Amino acid sequence: MITKTRNIPDGKSELKKLPIVHHKEAEYLYFPITSARCPEGETCVIGGQFVKVGEQIGTRKASFFEQPIHATASGEIVGVEKHRDHAGKLIDCIILKNDQKYELHESVKDRSEKEIEKLTREDLVTITKDMGLVGLGGSGFPTYIKLNTKEKIETIVVNGVECEPYLVSDYELMMNNPHEIIKGLVYVMKAMKAPKGVIAIKEKYHEIKEVLNFALKEYDDFDIQVAEVGNYYPQGWELETVKSAIGVTIPQGELTAKYGVLIFNVSTLVSVYQAVKHRLPVLERFFTLSGEGIHNVNFRARIGTKISDLVKLAGGYINEEIPKVMILGGPMMGANTTSDDVIITHTITSMIVLNDKEYFEEPCIHCAACVYSCPVKIEPVQIMNALKSGDPEALQILQVNKCIECGLCSYVCPSKIHLTEYMRKSKKYLREKGN
Amino acid sequence: MQIIAKTSPYIRKATSTKRMMVDVLIALIPVIGFAIYKFQFDFILRALVASVLAVGLEALAFGLMKERDETWKDRFKKYTINNIVPPIITALIFVLTLPSKVDYYAVIIGITFAIIIGKMIFGGLGRNIFNPAGIGRVFVAVAMGGLMGSYVDNVSGATALTNTWSPSLLNDFSLVDLFIGNVPGSMGEISALAILIGAVYLVVRRSADFRVIVSGLLSFTLLMLVAGLGLKHEGMDLINFVLYQVLAGGLLFGLVFMATDPVTSPYTRPGRLIFGLIIGSLVAIIRLFGSFPEGMVFALVTANMFVALIDYKKWTTNVYTKKFIIGYSVAIVVIAIIVFLGTGGF
Numbered sequence: 001m002i003t004k005t006r007n008i009p010d011g012k013s014e015l016k017k018l019p020i021v022h023h024k025e026a027e028y029l030y031f032p033i034t035s036a037r038c039p040e041g042e043t044c045v046i047g048g049q050f051v052k053v054g055e056q057i058g059t060r061k062a063s064f065f066e067q068p069i070h071a072t073a074s075g076e077i078v079g080v081e082k083h084r085d086h087a088g089k090l091i092d093c094i095i096l097k098n099d100q101k102y103e104l105h106e107s108v109k110d111r112s113e114k115e116i117e118k119l120t121r122e123d124l125v126t127i128t129k130d131m132g133l134v135g136l137g138g139s140g141f142p143t144y145i146k147l148n149t150k151e152k153i154e155t156i157v158v159n160g161v162e163c164e165p166y167l168v169s170d171y172e173l174m175m176n177n178p179h180e181i182i183k184g185l186v187y188v189m190k191a192m193k194a195p196k197g198v199i200a201i202k203e204k205y206h207e208i209k210e211v212l213n214f215a216l217k218e219y220d221d222f223d224i225q226v227a228e229v230g231n232y233y234p235q236g237w238e239l240e241t242v243k244s245a246i247g248v249t250i251p252q253g254e255l256t257a258k259y260g261v262l263i264f265n266v267s268t269l270v271s272v273y274q275a276v277k278h279r280l281p282v283l284e285r286f287f288t289l290s291g292e293g294i295h296n297v298n299f300r301a302r303i304g305t306k307i308s309d310l311v312k313l314a315g316g317y318i319n320e321e322i323p324k325v326m327i328l329g330g331p332m333m334g335a336n337t338t339s340d341d342v343i344i345t346h347t348i349t350s351m352i353v354l355n356d357k358e359y360f361e362e363p364c365i366h367c368a369a370c371v372y373s374c375p376v377k378i379e380p381v382q383i384m385n386a387l388k389s390g391d392p393e394a395l396q397i398l399q400v401n402k403c404i405e406c407g408l409c410s411y412v413c414p415s416k417i418h419l420t421e422y423m424r425k426s427k428k429y430l431r432e433k434g435n
Numbered sequence: 436m437q438i439i440a441k442t443s444p445y446i447r448k449a450t451s452t453k454r455m456m457v458d459v460l461i462a463l464i465p466v467i468g469f470a471i472y473k474f475q476f477d478f479i480l481r482a483l484v485a486s487v488l489a490v491g492l493e494a495l496a497f498g499l500m501k502e503r504d505e506t507w508k509d510r511f512k513k514y515t516i517n518n519i520v521p522p523i524i525t526a527l528i529f530v531l532t533l534p535s536k537v538d539y540y541a542v543i544i545g546i547t548f549a550i551i552i553g554k555m556i557f558g559g560l561g562r563n564i565f566n567p568a569g570i571g572r573v574f575v576a577v578a579m580g581g582l583m584g585s586y587v588d589n590v591s592g593a594t595a596l597t598n599t600w601s602p603s604l605l606n607d608f609s610l611v612d613l614f615i616g617n618v619p620g621s622m623g624e625i626s627a628l629a630i631l632i633g634a635v636y637l638v639v640r641r642s643a644d645f646r647v648i649v650s651g652l653l654s655f656t657l658l659m660l661v662a663g664l665g666l667k668h669e670g671m672d673l674i675n676f677v678l679y680q681v682l683a684g685g686l687l688f689g690l691v692f693m694a695t696d697p698v699t700s701p702y703t704r705p706g707r708l709i710f711g712l713i714i715g716s717l718v719a720i721i722r723l724f725g726s727f728p729e730g731m732v733f734a735l736v737t738a739n740m741f742v743a744l745i746d747y748k749k750w751t752t753n754v755y756t757k758k759f760i761i762g763y764s765v766a767i768v769v770i771a772i773i774v775f776l777g778t779g780g781f
Contacts, residue, residue, distance in 0.1 A: 001641035323437040332444040363561035367697040407444030414450040
């Protein structure tokens with residue numbers, strides 16, 4: 001249809017009703033030594049060694065930063081095995097046999113309020129770095145790099161939008177742990193000397209607004225507001241959230257810090273709270289199994305839990321004779337996986353299992369629904385044509401690199417052309433051509 | 436369990452090209468109904484001949500335009516409903532723009548030209564640069580003017596828009612007749628009411644972009660207003676003149692059913708406004724300074740030629756920039772001045 005599309009049926013109302021299963025009995029926990037951002041890594045434990053919760057068991061290394069790996073349970077290290085990561089690659093994982101006691105490591109002890117009061121920007125950078133905190137919204141971008149800015153920060157925006165369909169992790173977090181979010185925000189505001197905090201949530205979530213506003217009554221000293229933003233997709237894209245929440249337009253490709261704004265996902269702030277207050281790394285996260293091909297369950301699971309274990313716990317797949325598509329993350333931007341042999345890491349929020357539907361690509365009829373719907377105001381169809389005719393100059397002029405791969409162009413196309421894939425190919429083509 | 440590897444996004448909106456095409460057919464129903472009521476078998480037979488021929492020719496061309504070593508079965512693997520509904524639409528629109536007594540020979544030649552030269556030569560659905568029905572109509576008008584049958588209706592001795600300078604038709608018919616379609620003229624173009632019902636359906640269903648219709652209609656109305664001021668008709672007030680110009684002839688039909696064809700319109704919102712402006716002003720200019728009753732299709736086909744230019748990579752954008760707004764306004768003013776001067780306004 002020749003129109004701008006922003007609303008995607010999200011199927012969240014059923015998911016929100018599901019109870020949360022707190023899964024603590026994982027027999028084995030797995031810790032990938034490398035990740036997509038960190039191609040190298042090493043362990044500092046040996047087989048048979050006993051480790052405790054919060055103890056560092058290895059380090060992931062990337063070209064410009066390092067990330068410690070922490071044990072999320074206590075028990076014995078039993079070896080190394082290959083499992084799949086977010087991108088479907090087989091990677092080495094340290095195996096920890098869980099003794100179910102969850103003994104805390106000696107380094108894990110609470111900071112007093114007085115200590116927290118004195119934390120500076122540098123201290124916060126060190127803490128988040130030592131605890132290996134990353135953006136939990138899905139980017140996996142190291143939090144300390146975001147904090148380590150020289151700019152003057154005016155506003156901290158908290159992203160609780162979660163605009164992707166079928167995801168309720170952030171929703172559950174805001175409903176269940178509002179104080180941890182707000183405390184995390186307060187710590188960041190204090191350390192960054194930011195006078196203002198804004199929590200962005202979807203307009204339609206009145207219940208979250210109530211919960212947050214009620215919790216906020218205890219934090220009168222701070223200027224923290226709940227901003228209701230649009231229900232549309234991709235409202236959760238950070239520039240869109242900032243624009244809707246505080247009215248600051250940040251050009252694409254620029255750091256938000258330059259405009260005095262820092263934006264964090266709600267779950268990232270909870271991890272900041274845990275790291276600052278309890279000296280704990282991220283131990284658990286909400287994990288949703290959803291989609292029509294699987295029994296839907298909301299889990300609260302330890303980092304390192306294998307997804308196939310959770311699938312078994314949930315009751316397995318539905319209609320196994322129908323071919324399935326498995327997605328880690330949301331159905332619009334999530335990563336594809338061909339196996340459920342995946343380890344829950346910081347950035348894996350959900351697994352969606354859909355019955356496979358094959359789309360037959362019809363010719364483009366120039367309806368321009370993709371052009372109308374594009375949130376970054378580029379023209380997917382023209383880029384596709386430029387790619388087909390092999391014109392790198394045109395791709396450059398049409399600004400394909402602005403594309404955030406939100407998936408809307410493919411979603412809206414009445415001819416079912418996979419435009420988002422063409423965008424990826426175009427970017428790759430441009431890189432190969434050396435532009 | 437079989438697991439399929441795919442790339443994001445994994446879900447799709449419940450729309451389809453097929454549905455958009457069928458929507459156009461549905462929107463044509465009032466116009467077709469009126470044509471059947473008014474012209475009976477004159478219309479039905481011509482429409483049938485054209486439709487059958489269009490579908491057949493498209494299928495033939497579809498089969499021929501494949502690799503030499505493919506078997507005939509393989510060639511039609513991708514033959515879908517989208518190779519059947521669009522040629523029917525083309526055929527119906529083409530016939531609806533013709534006068535009722537047109538020779539069958541002209542119908543056959545016109546639809547053949549429309550499907551083969553207007554569409555399939557470019558590669559079929561989605562690749563053509565000219566509106567197929569439009570180009571077929573232009574071909575018939577230019578090459579076979581003699582076979583068109585008389586525009587002059589036996590009853591009235593005149594047809595809408597034979598001489599635009601003095602809309603003599605209004606002496607015989609009222610504006611209400613013109614609106615309902617109680618006048619002589621091409622089969623689908625006479626009833627503004629039927630066309631508007633179709634237009635509302637198309638726009639509500641979002642199967643057509645209202646920007647082309649609105650931009651075309653407004654620019655045309657404005658220019659006719661200016662022309663009316665310039666002409667200073669005796670015995671006819673300005674409002675009647677403008678309304679007459681809007682309702683008579685193929686303007687409404689062309690804007691609603693031909694100009695909104697997405698394949699031959701630009702990709703962007705500003706582009707579609709410009710496209711509408713080009714059509715609206717060309718129709719006005721052809722009506723005022725030319726003598727072709729087919730002004731609408733000429734304007735459309737000419738505007739189709741500008742689409743590639745409007746969509747040129749260096750300036751195409753879906754944002755209403757300041758440059759666009761200024762350019763668009765200046766263009767309207769300039770054309771209005773030309774029309775005013777041309778009609779002897781000074």
